[in-house]
Amino acid sequence: MTTTATELPAVVTDIAPLSPGQERLFDAEFVLPDGSWPAPGTPTRLRPIDTAAICIDGPLDTAALSRAVTALVARQSALRTTFRRRPDGTPVQFVTDRTPGPMSCQTLHLGAGQDLPTAEELLRHAPARLVDPRHDPLFRARLLRLDQERHVLLLQIHHAVSDGWSIGVLYSDLSELYNAAHAGRDADLPAITRSFAAHSRQMRAERGGPEEQRQLAYWRRRLAPPLPGRPTEPQADGLSPVDVAPVLVPADLVRGLRAAAATSVRRGGVAGPFLAALAVVLHRHGGERDVRIGMMISNRARPGAEHLIGYFVNTAVIRLHVHPQMTAGDLVAAANTAVTEAIEHQALPIQDLYQDLRDTDALGQGPLYRVTLALNSMRTRSLTLDGLHCQDIDLERHGPRRTPTSIEQRWVLDERAGHLAGTLTWRTDTATRPGIAATLTGLDQAMRTVTNPHTTIADITTTLPRATTEAR
Incomplete structure (x- = not known):
């Protein structure tokens, strides 16, 4: 199961400099020793995309979950970000309006006596692979159905657009967006008054200041x-x-x-x-x-x-x-x-x-x-979804x-x-x-x-x- 992108071409809605943290990350893991960026498809030192797995027990509303994932990406512009270089070589982040389309659900058959899929089985459906931040999606969601009332949600996010704090925000936002979609109400979430790109511009402007x-x-x-x-x-x-x-x-x-x-x-x-x-x-x-x-x-x-x-x-x-x-x-x-x-x-x-x-x-x-x-x-x-029991599954760390x-x-x-x-x-x-x-x-x-x-x-x-x- 994958979250598919919309068919319409994405429109760039914002361009901003890298945050200081992203700057350190790209210098350490992506930029070549001579200061250039690698050619597309060239192996880099960039770490793989991180994968989290959540076991969901109970009558999951898969349509509400799909709407919640779409709303999450629409709300958090960092999840719609890729990275480019200006003609002068300056790295920038590109924010687009692209959000995922409807989320499908794939059935996963377990072996006899098997309660949950192994980490290897889960990662086959969401491999912790290297991504190219210039064009690959840096956030992905995949849903696996084990039986009528047991699912595993796979969430993948790259550290180029997230940190430890961000994962807590992701879990909190996605939980409330699902609960609201399931109940047919508006989500009760704090207003986002400034995007991550806007904060990156501010951090850049403050460099060397008082x-x-x-x-x-x-x-x-x-x-x-x-x-x-x-x-x-x-x-x-x-x-x-x-x-x-x-x-x-x-x-x-x-x-x-x-x-x-x-x-x-x-x-x-x-x-x-x-x-x-x-x-x-x-x-x-x-x-x-x-x-x-x-x-x-x-x-x-x-x-x-x-x-x-x-x-x-x-x-x-x-x-x-x-x-x-x-x-x-x-x-x-x-x-x-x-x-x-x-x-x-x-x-x-x-x-x-x-x-x-x-x-x-x-x-x-x-x-x-x-x-x-x-x-x-x-x-x-873990996630707190109404009427459901959610528990994180430990995956081998890649x-x-x-x-x-x-x-x-x-x-x-x-x-x-x-x-x-x-x-x-x-x-x-x-x-x-x-x-x-x-x-x-x-x-x-x-x-x-x-x-x-x-x-x-x-x-x-x-x-x-x-x-x-x-x-x-």
């Missing part, structure tokens, strides 16, 4: 030299092979982290204690006392941005000084402060900060950070098999039903599976011990396993 200069002054102070770090060993193509491991933080542990953050001298959310525990593990394994982690920040402080699908996300550098005699309470408070201030100074594009640090010789030998964290809390549950050389670990976690679940992607030339197993075990132990504010970092690290087989 607010960016104010935020740049803060980050210069926060990242004042020295920034110690070992040089990165270059690869021929700037990429390194990676592997992936699942990560699960159970609900009781998440509650403990939240309690520690709420009772800290400087209060915060779950991100602070999690970062503190991760910093302790990195300190234990690498001996570093100056720990820097690149944290994905939503970058949606502008009015109206919270209701949009689009690639707003920015990266903030969380810098923590870890000393054996400091207490867990001190480290959690420092992490809470770093996260709070990062949110207050989230609009400065990380590439602009990086360039400034290089221009002023403040960067040091190594990269700004070697570990990144994306902690998504905008989609805490992420990049190679990653930029400077990044050694990528943590991606989503908050679901009180727990955190996701993946750790690591460079196989810097760590082995036994080393990563020690990292995950150590993180679990560190998260449990940083909730005791009086425990010293030395006491915590002595209980953690050491990754003795990390580098190869």
